[in-house]
Amino acid sequence: MIQFEDVHKAYQVAGRAVPALQPTSLTIHAGEVFGIVGHSGAGKSTLVRLINLLERPTGGRIIINGEDVTGFDADDLRAFRRKVGMIFQHFNLLSSKTVEDNIAFPMKLAGVYSRAEIRSRVDELLARVGLTDHAHKYPAQLSGGQKQRVGIARALACRPSILLCDEATSALDPQTTQSVLRLLAEINRELGLTIVLITHEMDVVRRVCDRVAVMDAGKVVEMGAVTDVFLHPQHPTTRDFVFESENIDREERQQDLAHAEGRILRLTFRGESTYKPLLGQVARDSGVDFSILSGRIDHIKETPYGQLTLSLVGGDLARAMQALDAADVHVEVLR
Amino acid sequence: MDALLTNVDWTEIGWASWDTLVMVGLSLLFSVLLGLPIGVMLFLTSKRQLLEQPVVYAVLSFVVNVLRSVPFIILLIVMIPVTVMLIGTSLGVAGAIPPLVAGGAPFFARLVETSLREVDRGIIEATQAMGANVRQIIFGALLPEALPGLIAGITVTAITLVSYAAMSGVIGGGGLGDLAIRFGYQRFQTDVMIITVALLVIFVQILQMVGDRLVLYFSRR
CATH class of the missing domain: 3.40.50.300 (P-loop containing nucleotide triphosphate hydrolases)
Structure with missing residues (x-):
């Protein structure tokens, strides 16, 4: 030590x-x-x-x-x-x-x-x-x-x-x-x-x-x-x-977000949840449509992780957020 | 051929060559034995080095500079009493060696200092990080890493000593220089002059060639 x-x-x-x-x-x-x-x-x-x-x-x-x-x-x-x-x-x-x-x-x-x-x-x-x-x-x-x-x-x-x-x-x-x-x-x-x-x-x-x-x-x-x-x-x-x-240019990213519609979320998955078919389930259950603006699935040492920036339109947004939360996904609202 | 070289006594030339070899060989040996530790001390006590000691460095550096700035011909004369004290005579092959060492050792010490500076600081740091003491750093890392530079330094010193040894003929030092002065210069025997100079040139060429070979052999970079 x-x-x-x-x-x-x-x-x-x-x-x-x-x-x-x-x-x-x-x-x-x-x-x-x-x-x-x-x-x-x-x-x-x-x-x-x-x-x-x-x-x-x-x-x-x-x-x-x-x-x-x-x-x-x-x-x-x-x-x-x-x-x-x-x-x-x-x-x-x-x-x-x-x-x-x-x-x-x-x-x-x-x-x-x-x-x-x-x-x-x-x-x-x-x-x-x-x-x-x-x-x-x-x-x-x-x-x-x-x-x-x-x-x-x-x-x-x-x-x-x-x-x-x-x-x-x-x-x-x-x-x-x-x-x-x-x-x-x-x-x-x-x-x-x-x-x-x-x-x-x-x-x-x-x-x-x-x-x-x-x-x-x-x-x-x-x-x-x-x-x-x-x-x-x-x-x-x-x-x-x-x-x-991650080769991200911050300004470019801001511009990308400006063109997107609806609510923008950043989801962070860690460990096993990274590989679960979560997004599809949430979309079906809550009726929201989402598009992926950017994302990365990789490892930190041995821990798999995913980080996705999504825009969500229509459906029951609150329910979608709840479902994501319940699935141990870290949700950040960017806009 | 012999008609051109009427004054040349080849036995004399042979002995004179031998004397030059002995003078250069012995003075080189002592110059290295003295110059190496002085060079190592110069390096170690200099700024940002292991044993940084500004006062010691300044004193050593001053002495080396003084010896190096005195023209060798003057050093030859100045050294006479010291030589008599050390050897008993200031003449002949033996008498030439102390002034040669006085000229060669500080010269070589500076060359040692510069070649040690060429050693990557990172290597000293790595050796320190392994728990080496100063002695181990010097003998285990610094000197082996600087070896090609040190050999090149020995070569340059040897060649300088060849010309210094020839100069010592002026005060009765013996060797090819003595021959050149006594016969070639004082008796206007141009042929003797040419032969001695030619021999010196050949001697220097051989030294440089051997030195370069050795440097190449020990360079692992």
């Missing part, structure tokens, strides 16, 4: 303190995938680097698994860092070492593993990330996705309890991003590892995260379960991110 208590960070630039992170309190539970989303410069990089103290907080307490890590001396800090893996946007692999030597590197640094232990752990990790055939290659000979897999294997070498991902998929193409995210989800599921992931893509959050914090100008402006934040964003920054990830 990672707890931030009033943690803040300011950088000294030309003698002036420039705040990078406003006082922030948050809790990341053990075993969850926690996303931090924000534009560049929002403070998410600082926040994630505070967890393994690559950045020192200006104030506040950082408590990890019950210990205040800000009080650690140099030796304790190094021992603690071995239990926190980290992967990076640009992979940061050592170009002078082969794939297997890169993966073995943190174990060698730790100085507590025997040669045989390192050997078998490296083989095991190579198999886990699917790079057994590339063990003797140098990073320059690998594709971006393969490099990130080496990064992940290296981060897992000392069996950490926390994995920090700093824009881990931002330099990858969409397909490779998917496969790396699948690997992260698998690791989280099978090893029970806590993953803290920072990204500027809401889509990454939607695919793998359990909870998310949205950052803007050094502050966490919204935080909660991904399903809630994603389907019912409150803060303008969050809305921007959600719309962006």
